Amino acid sequence: MSGESVTPSEGAKEPATAYRPGYELVAEQLLTYIAEQDLMPGDRLPTEQGLALILGATRNVTREAIKVLAAIGRLSVRRGAGIFVAASPGALNDDRLAHFQPTSMEHVMMLIDYRHLIESDTARKAAGLATPIEVRAICESAEESHTAGLAGDVQGFAATDELFHDSVSVAAHNVFLRSGVTTIRRLMSQTDILLFHGDVPGSLEAAGRQHLAIADAIASGDAEKAAELMQAHIDTTRQQVERKIRDRLFNLTSPPAAAPGPRRADGGVAQEPPPEVSAS
Structure with missing residues (x-):
């Protein structure tokens, strides 16, 4: 079962004594x-x-x-x-993305680099192109994510976080940018589940505040500020991921993690305690 361990493949960079399921x-x-x-x-x-x-x-x-x-x-x-x-x-039919390694630090960092480029440009375009209805959707989802973060509502934050980033991508009025954002989030969710077991650290409240700032910049039509704030938001995620990976490599006292169960229709894990999510 999931508590059994095997010897890592040759060339693995983790300490030989580190526990991994x-x-x-x-x-x-x-x-x-x-x-x-x-x-x-x-x-x-x-x-x-x-x-x-x-x-x-x-x-x-x-x-x-x-x-x-x-x-x-x-x-x-x-x-x-x-x-x-x-x-x-969708875009995951690309041959190269079909071989994405969600437990590879190199692949994860490349994915975050790509997210840095795509989502900052998405925010920039949204600031110049968003309709009043789209601005309202962005602001409402940002406010809801901040409220969920303040309450420590992990599942609520996860849902509103997804709504916020999707709303920004819709407002960019570019189907390829929106597809890119969707692909990034799908791949990152694989890393969250397989490598971090849904336990990527980060302050939900701080992420909610970042959402509010990005939404304000988009609402005011300040394209460069919106892009800059989105870049800072992604940089925060990068720091969280790097810290978590370091913890996994060098913290030998963490308890064994159980294998996640089948995914529910809403994207959760069936018959498992609610996981934490990255403040992304």
């Missing part, structure tokens, strides 16, 4: 295997037993890893047919 290590190795074999969405993988032999893991741990990767949309398990690389919707 077995399912997490095998999930990481399985994504690497998919990339190395250049498997694309729709390609069939070996059986559960075959994957266990390839990855040098027990069948139980391999099963847990497959469940997690299916939950985040990277694998598709079809009863009686086998295990397949999932066909991802």
Whole structure:
């Protein structure tokens, strides 16, 4: 089960004594295997037993890893047919993004760099193009996220945070920018679940205040200020992620984390305590 551990693959940079759940290590190795074999969405993988032999893991741990990767949309398990690389919707059909490694610090940092560029330009364009209705949607979602942050309402903040960033991307009136924002958030959610178990640190209240400042700049039509504030917002996320990764690499006292269950229709994890979210 998820409490079992396996030896990290050669070249892993974590201390040999650091605890990582077995399912997490095998999930990481399985994504690497998919990339190395250049498997694309729709390609069939070996059986559960075959994957266990390839990855040098027990069948139980391999099963847990497959469940997690299916939950985040990277694998598709079809009863009686086998295990397949999932066909991802939208921009994720790009061959390079199909091999995104959510547990790789290099990939995560590249994703945040991309977010820095895309979302700052999205905020800049929104400040110049947003209609009154779109400005109201941005301001209302920013206020709701701040209220949820003040109350420590993790689930409420997660929902309003998504609404805020989506509202800004809508107001930019550029379908490609909006697609980029959606793709970024989908990929980051894989990292949050697989690498951080929904436990990325950050002040929800502070993130809500940043949302309010960005919304004010967009409402006043100050394009450069909106872009600058969005960049600062993303920089805060970068610092949180870097700190969390350092904690994972060097803090050996953290208790084992259980494998997350299947995703609910609303994006949550079924039969698990409500996770914390990144203040993003």
